[in-house]
Amino acid sequence: MGELLNIHSLTVELPTAAGWVRPVNEVSLRIAPGEALGLVGESGSGKTMLSLALMGLLPPGARVTGEAFLASDQGQQKDLTNLSEQEWRDVRGREIAMIFQEPMTSLNPVLRIGTQIEEAIWAHEPGLARHLVDRRVIAALEHAAVPEPELRAHQFPHQLSGGLRQRAMIAMALAARPKLLIADEPTTALDVTVQKQILELLDRLRRDMELGLLFITHDLGVVAKVAERIAVMYAGRIVEQGPAADVLRQPLHPYTQGLLAASPTLERGKLRPIPGAVPQLTQLPPGCAFAPRCQYRRGECERGVPEFRPAQSGHSARCVLL
Amino acid sequence: MIPFLEVRNLRKYYQKGGGILAPAGKGERFAAVDDVSFFVAQGETFAIVGESGCGKTTLARMLLRLIEPDEGHVFFEGTDLLTLSPKKMREYRRQMQMIFQDPFASLNPRMKVGEIVAEPLAIHEPKLQRSERLAKAGKILERVGLDKDALARYPHEFSGGQRQRIGLARALILRPKLVVADEPVSALDVSVGAQVLLLLRELQAEFGLTYIFISHSLPVVAQLATHIAVMRAGQLVEFGPADLILTEPTADYTMELLAAVPQVPRDPVL
Numbered sequence: 001m002g003e004l005l006n007i008h009s010l011t012v013e014l015p016t017a018a019g020w021v022r023p024v025n026e027v028s029l030r031i032a033p034g035e036a037l038g039l040v041g042e043s044g045s046g047k048t049m050l051s052l053a054l055m056g057l058l059p060p061g062a063r064v065t066g067e068a069f070l071a072s073d074q075g076q077q078k079d080l081t082n083l084s085e086q087e088w089r090d091v092r093g094r095e096i097a098m099i100f101q102e103p104m105t106s107l108n109p110v111l112r113i114g115t116q117i118e119e120a121i122w123a124h125e126p127g128l129a130r131h132l133v134d135r136r137v138i139a140a141l142e143h144a145a146v147p148e149p150e151l152r153a154h155q156f157p158h159q160l161s162g163g164l165r166q167r168a169m170i171a172m173a174l175a176a177r178p179k180l181l182i183a184d185e186p187t188t189a190l191d192v193t194v195q196k197q198i199l200e201l202l203d204r205l206r207r208d209m210e211l212g213l214l215f216i217t218h219d220l221g222v223v224a225k226v227a228e229r230i231a232v233m234y235a236g237r238i239v240e241q242g243p244a245a246d247v248l249r250q251p252l253h254p255y256t257q258g259l260l261a262a263s264p265t266l267e268r269g270k271l272r273p274i275p276g277a278v279p280q281l282t283q284l285p286p287g288c289a290f291a292p293r294c295q296y297r298r299g300e301c302e303r304g305v306p307e308f309r310p311a312q313s314g315h316s317a318r319c320v321l322l
Numbered sequence: 323m324i325p326f327l328e329v330r331n332l333r334k335y336y337q338k339g340g341g342i343l344a345p346a347g348k349g350e351r352f353a354a355v356d357d358v359s360f361f362v363a364q365g366e367t368f369a370i371v372g373e374s375g376c377g378k379t380t381l382a383r384m385l386l387r388l389i390e391p392d393e394g395h396v397f398f399e400g401t402d403l404l405t406l407s408p409k410k411m412r413e414y415r416r417q418m419q420m421i422f423q424d425p426f427a428s429l430n431p432r433m434k435v436g437e438i439v440a441e442p443l444a445i446h447e448p449k450l451q452r453s454e455r456l457a458k459a460g461k462i463l464e465r466v467g468l469d470k471d472a473l474a475r476y477p478h479e480f481s482g483g484q485r486q487r488i489g490l491a492r493a494l495i496l497r498p499k500l501v502v503a504d505e506p507v508s509a510l511d512v513s514v515g516a517q518v519l520l521l522l523r524e525l526q527a528e529f530g531l532t533y534i535f536i537s538h539s540l541p542v543v544a545q546l547a548t549h550i551a552v553m554r555a556g557q558l559v560e561f562g563p564a565d566l567i568l569t570e571p572t573a574d575y576t577m578e579l580l581a582a583v584p585q586v587p588r589d590p591v592l
Contacts, residue, residue, distance in 0.1 A: 271520065
């Protein structure tokens with residue numbers, strides 16, 4: 001099959017006071033080895049819940065249906081929807097790693113950077129000799145383009161700038177040589193000049209390490225920089241997916257079109273907002289969840305959730321207009 | 323002619339590495355805002371852009387004396403605000419209001435929206451009856467795009483975009499001349515942020531407002547600014563008309579910031 005990750009009709013349900021909601025609803029996605037998929041969505045779209053499902057980190061009480069196959073060593077497939085906690089320990093960190101928006105909340109503030117990378121290496125290769133681990137720590141930092149790696153390994157997270165902290169996070173995430181990296185808004189808290197460097201670093205590492213990258217963001221400009229393919233998520237569902245250039249240049253779904261028109265650029269006077277607000281998951285309309293905000297809405301939009309309709313090779317959207 | 327707002331040689335110093343845990347005498351003084359001067363004419367949107375730690379928020383707060391400057395002057399319609407007594411300053415403050423980045427943190431969760439929006443009236447126009455205050459609050463809420471029934475509800479019942487509208491209503495109820503907006507759309511979703519930006523533009527025309535607009539984002543600033551000042555390490559590296567700064571910047575740093583903005587490839591189809 002050649003896929004690294006193959007998600008088929010994945011649904012995550014969570015119990016709330018108002019009944020069960022589906023933050024992830026019949027999501028199907030594929031990522032090939034070395035491929036970068038950008039997952040675009042606003043708050044409440046379900047993009048983070050999807051990534052937590054892929055890491056086995058869903059909140060207690062969550063119900064998962066569907067499949068998410070990860071190609072493992074020796075050509076076997078692991079279904080991530082159906083792993084024991086023991087099996088997760090082998091997958092998390094070693095086969096799938098994750099980096100987050102705010103490295104300060106995911107780094108341990110009282111441990112030196114080097115010690116934290118050591119832990120990541122030892123967790124997956126417990127027998128490794130001390131001097132080899134030390135060398136691997138420095139190599140991991142060098143790999144993430146951290147300047148003066150020996151010095152940084154001895155420092156604590158608060159002694160590093162935001163950009164360096166994110167590099168240290170990347171070094172830690174990649175120290176065990178995973179095949180898939182999930183990056184959840186990794187540059188949102190950074191200044192633009194630092195963001196540019198981190199995006200370039202992730203792109204280089206992906207190519208060097210044949211790393212599958214699931215890059216989650218709300219920022220279409222950022223996704224244009226890193227992703228080869230894009231999936232757009234709204235109210236728990238993928239509403240459009242295709243090659244990055246096609247999705248950004250010829251968006252098919254009115255939501256994608258609206259998001260592009262509402263994203264500020266350096267051009268002045270072109271901004272057009274989407275009316276209304278993202279719907280609550282407890283109050284989704286029966287048909288297309290975007291219909292209440294859509295200027296092209298018609299009767300059939302409310303009758304049922306539109307199936308994916310293809311427009312051209314690999315580019316499709318859930319919209320009755322196609 | 324007296325400029326609407328003039329900032330002259332404004333400075334603010336902080337201690338490096340201070341804090342209660344730092345050893346006594348530690349840390350050198352550094353200038354968070356270092357000799358900043360500029361003019362703003364009435365009706366303009368003067369944007370201050372810079373990366374985190376550049377001093378833009380400190381600068382904005384000093385304009386309203388929410389932070390006391392160490393040196394310099396802030397002239398508002400010719401009056402140096404820094405020489406005013408606290409009582410006099412309060413009178414001036416009703417003409418200048420602030421809106422904040424985080425609409426979740428800036429509204430008192432235990433007050434009803436009506437009280438939050440009407441509170442400035444209670445302070446500055448104590449003779450008004452409560453019912454008159456609430457009537458005015460209802461009107462301004464409607465103007466910023468919320469229903470009148472918002473008056474009796476609490477902040478947590480509203481989305482981020484709606485809360486930012488509540489903050490705007492509170493800022494505008496005294497009909498100020500100057501509004502300082504500190505990252506007003508940074509915490510909002512793209513589609514909602516665009517709504518708030520366009521609303522700010524409408525309200526500016528309608529109420530004759532002058533904006534000081536603080537942001538880290540050049541694309542956001544480009545939507546509203548008539549003038550842009552680029553700030554780095556406490557100093558303005560350049561400022562001028564927005565069109566000029568965006569298309570023909572002269573400072574290397576501005577060019578660097580512009581080049582780092584991730585752009586979406588566009589087709590004219592849209």
